[in-house]
Amino acid sequence: MKQASESMSKVDTAWLRMDSDANLMMILGVWTLRPGIGLAALRQRVTERLLPYDRFRQRVEEEGGGARWVDHAVDIREHVVPEKLSRRKGLDPQAALQQRIGELAMQPLDRGRPLWQMHLVEDYDGGSALIIRIHHCIADGIALISVTMSLVDGGAPPPRRARKAAGAVAEDWLVDGLVKPLAGVALKALEAAGDGAAKSLAMLAQPHKGLAGPMGLAQGAFQLVSDAAALLMMPDDSPTRLKGKPGRAKCVAWCPPLPLDEVRAIGKALNCSINDVLLSCVAGAIGQYLIAQGDDVRGVEIRAMIPVNLRSPDQGVHRLGNHFGLVPLVLPVGVANPIERVYEVRRRMAALKGSTQPLLAFAVLAVAGLLVKPAQDAIMALFGRKTTAVMTNVPGPREKLKFLGSTLDQVMFWVPQSGDIGLGVSILSYGGNVQFGVITDNARCAAPQEIIDHFEPEFARLSLVTLMLPWGDDEIQLSAEFSGISPSRKVANSAS
Numbered sequence: 029m030k031q032a033s034e035s036m037s038k039v040d041t042a043w044l045r046m047d048s049d050a051n052l053m054m055i056l057g058v059w060t061l062r063p064g065i066g067l068a069a070l071r072q073r074v075t076e077r078l079l080p081y082d083r084f085r086q087r088v089e090e091e092g093g094g095a096r097w098v099d100h101a102v103d104i105r106e107h108v109v110p111e112k113l114s115r116r117k118g119l120d121p122q123a124a125l126q127q128r129i130g131e132l133a134m135q136p137l138d139r140g141r142p143l144w145q146m147h148l149v150e151d152y153d154g155g156s157a158l159i160i161r162i163h164h165c166i167a168d169g170i171a172l173i174s175v176t177m178s179l180v181d182g183g184a185p186p187p188r189r190a191r192k193a194a195g196a197v198a199e200d201w202l203v204d205g206l207v208k209p210l211a212g213v214a215l216k217a218l219e220a221a222g223d224g225a226a227k228s229l230a231m232l233a234q235p236h237k238g239l240a241g242p243m244g245l246a247q248g249a250f251q252l253v254s255d256a257a258a259l260l261m262m263p264d265d266s267p268t269r270l271k272g273k274p275g276r277a278k279c280v281a282w283c284p285p286l287p288l289d290e291v292r293a294i295g296k297a298l299n300c301s302i303n304d305v306l307l308s309c310v311a312g313a314i315g316q317y318l319i320a321q322g323d324d325v326r327g328v329e330i331r332a333m334i335p336v337n338l339r340s341p342d343q344g345v346h347r348l349g350n351h352f353g354l355v356p357l358v359l360p361v362g363v364a365n366p367i368e369r370v371y372e373v374r375r376r377m378a379a380l381k382g383s384t385q386p387l388l389a390f391a392v393l394a395v396a397g398l399l400v401k402p403a404q405d406a407i408m409a410l411f412g413r414k415t416t417a418v419m420t421n422v423p424g425p426r427e428k429l430k431f432l433g434s435t436l437d438q439v440m441f442w443v444p445q446s447g448d449i450g451l452g453v454s455i456l457s458y459g460g461n462v463q464f465g466v467i468t469d470n471a472r473c474a475a476p477q478e479i480i481d482h483f484e485p486e487f488a489r490l491s492l493v494t495l496m497l498p499w500g501d502d503e504i505q506l507s508a509e510f511s512g513i514s515p516s517r518k519v520a521n522s523a524s
Contacts, residue, residue, distance in 0.1 A: 036095040039350050044165040046446050050274035053164040057441035061434040062155035069432050071108045077179045083166045083348045111147035121153040126280050133278040167348040170337050181430040262414045265331040271416045274450040275471030281480045282440045285461030300374050306455050308370035312486035315361035317479045328362040330416040355380050366490040417451040428459035442467040
């Protein structure tokens with residue numbers, strides 16, 4: 029009997045084919061649970077709650093330039109497996125868990141089966157640890173949060189849905205109506221002129237006076253062209269030890285969680301978002317790590333690609349697949365003053381609002397999914413040369429969840445890095461705390477814990493300087509228009 033199948037979307041196909049020897053396109057996650065759970069109970073819960081999602085019962089078949097999802101008889105014993113950690117002398121439980129996650133990050137998933145696997149460490153530090161590996165072609169992080177909510181106690185599996193959800197129409201329009209007709213021309217131009225093609229787009233983005241119509245259609249078109257030019261013309265970011273040819277091994281690390289209320293309070297005091305505060309601390313931690321290695325960070329900036337959800341509000345996240353774009357944020361790691369740095373991050377984030385770059389990045393991935401793999405690799409390499417890190421910031425549940433009667437104590441995850449990118453940064457809020465994690469390529473940073481160790485001190489430093497500001501003094505009031513030049517900098521500098 030012929031197996032049921034369906035075509036894979038262009039964007040998901042791009043993620044499928046992005047696997048390389050240095051970077052596998054897997055989303056990695058780890059849960060720690062107290063008290064521990066058993067393997068049989070876990071397999072039963074996964075069978076009941078995860079397998080109703082079509083993608084977790086389908087393997088992938090590549091055909092020509094595309095791929096298909098094909099129904100597969102799942103043997104739960106192949107997907108939910110027992111795991112043992114190293115008991116090497118001197119290795120504490122968390123270090124042993126981190127070591128094993130790094131090893132699994134470089135072990136490909138079996139293409140003959142659905143592309144996911146769970147590894148249960150039944151006895152871990154007084155509880156259990158669950159390592160989760162899911163290929164990015166199945167879903168993005170936003171959708172997988174919804175999957176997580178269906179697995180925990182009190183959750184329910186989603187109803188079986190039509191193979192082609194209505195939300196797919198947006199991607200079909202983008203690919204067939206806009207991207208495909210322009211793909212050939214754009215790629216030939218890039219091949220012939222390199223960055224010169226981007227410069228041509230920039231020239232087109234300067235409208236002649238009087239061309240814009242009353243409805244602003246021309247203005248929108250010029251904005252699109254301008255953003256396309258900016259995306260293609262991004263200069264390479266600063267060369268640092270974190271950027272370069274990756275090796276064949278990964279390391280992961282994470283820090284103790286910070287209370288989210290403390291982060292929120294600092295953001296409110298500085299008239300910044302929680303995101304601004306956290307990204308500023310990330311930039312500071314990376315800067316301090318580079319300084320500790322003996323590097324000069326004056327003027328150093330590194331570019332991080334940040335995912336942006338492109339789902340419409342009524343689309344929901346129950347439909348798996350990838351529906352996100354990317355925005356490039358340049359982190360000012362060379363700015364030592366914590367107050368100046370947080371406002372510089374805020375300014376740069378504000379400049380990205382209203383940009384069409386996330387949609388354009390989505391279109392680039394759609395184009396890549398239409399091409400043969402060498403052409404796709406060339407497009408990804410273009411972005412890799414201009415980028416040092418991939419960074420995610422995901423808000424999780426506010427209260428701690430229960431799973432098989434146990435408390436889901438800590439949650440951490442990492443998204444994959446494509447091409448030659450060797451640094452991944454993850455920020456996840458969960459249960460009233462916020463967690464910071466790093467995954468690195470061994471050739472670029474063999475000890476990511478040395479980056480992690482600077483995160484909490486950077487937040488403490490920002491908190492201290494904020495408390496030292498002379499609040500209430502009419503001459504020194506931080507405002508939404510703070511530009512980095514203010515009397516308050518004197519106070520901040522005195523503490524730095």
